[in-house]
Amino acid sequence: MKQITASAPAKIILFGEHSVVYGYPAIATAINLRAYVTASPASNEFRISSTQLPKIYNVPFSTSFSDNNVPPQVKPIVYAILVTQDYLDKHTPLSIHVDSKIPMGAGLGSSAAVNVATVAAVSNYYGVSLDKPTISKLAFEAEKIVHGTPSGIDNTISTFGGLIYYQKGKIEQINSTNEFSLVIGNTLISRQTKVLVAKVRALKEILPSVVVKIFSSIGDIVNLAKEEIVSGNIEKLGHLININHGLLESIGVSHRKLSELVHAALSAGALGAKLTGAGGGGCMFALVKKENLSTVATAIKQAGGVPIITSTTLDGVLIHG
Numbered sequence: 001m002k003q004i005t006a007s008a009p010a011k012i013i014l015f016g017e018h019s020v021v022y023g024y025p026a027i028a029t030a031i032n033l034r035a036y037v038t039a040s041p042a043s044n045e046f047r048i049s050s051t052q053l054p055k056i057y058n059v060p061f062s063t064s065f066s067d068n069n070v071p072p073q074v075k076p077i078v079y080a081i082l083v084t085q086d087y088l089d090k091h092t093p094l095s096i097h098v099d100s101k102i103p104m105g106a107g108l109g110s111s112a113a114v115n116v117a118t119v120a121a122v123s124n125y126y127g128v129s130l131d132k133p134t135i136s137k138l139a140f141e142a143e144k145i146v147h148g149t150p151s152g153i154d155n156t157i158s159t160f161g162g163l164i165y166y167q168k169g170k171i172e173q174i175n176s177t178n179e180f181s182l183v184i185g186n187t188l189i190s191r192q193t194k195v196l197v198a199k200v201r202a203l204k205e206i207l208p209s210v211v212v213k214i215f216s217s218i219g220d221i222v223n224l225a226k227e228e229i230v231s232g233n234i235e236k237l238g239h240l241i242n243i244n245h246g247l248l249e250s251i252g253v254s255h256r257k258l259s260e261l262v263h264a265a266l267s268a269g270a271l272g273a274k275l276t277g278a279g280g281g282g283c284m285f286a287l288v289k290k291e292n293l294s295t296v297a298t299a300i301k302q303a304g305g306v307p308i309i310t311s312t313t314l315d316g317v318l319i320h321g
């Protein structure tokens, strides 16, 4: 039986969340935590299964974007299939299996990684090797149907890998071959990005001059961090990570659990640690020398987080055959 597997990485925001909403720059990176998607034939429908879903979903082959019957759990995958099939003008039933190590709803770009890997697996299943800009664009189209107005960061990182610098919708690849060892700590506390963004907006309305200076400092941190990423100066990067975390704490988007994981990581020898993404729960990460990875992971676990040892990666979407 013909089958093709493709994979794509998760992402984290390293620097600049929240201030990025007001036009300041931010840096995000692909991490070595991947979603694997396998496309194979099916008899007369779309058959969707995932290691992260409790059952197999059979979706009628006749389904379309306007169809309200597609179960929400598999909507992004089904839309990624349809977008790719429309682009290639190839329409056949397919079986899609997702094997993902990326926690869902944790701000790590899980749905973009699955979308990107689905577009790559489906196109290669039909014998077409799409270039990366096209894969990213198709994954973005699928994401837009589901999420409305995503920033385009997640699909870009997941497709191209590496680190990106972004500001006001402009996305620039950071030209660096350095890879950095990280431990991510998941608090498992759910939060809503829009609630935290609104909280920061309210604070900015009460104290505009103070909050704008904090945003501007975060912007400076991002620009310095870009240089240190290229030079590979991890000590300086560690300081920048810590200061960025402190500034996020100061505008009220941390959480007691996030702070505990950050301090646990630092006490165990991390060079820097901060929350990543919207805050209020979700994940933190620590920049760690390779020899300290397991010590820091253990400290995060003891502090009540779920640690994931990983690294930044230059690998974007990959076809595994």
Ligand code: MEV
Binding pocket: 013, 016, 017, 018, 019, 020, 021, 107, 151, 193, 197, 277, 278
């Ligand atoms: C959320 O992952 C990052 C925020 O900066 C919001 C955004 O950029 O849309 C908090």
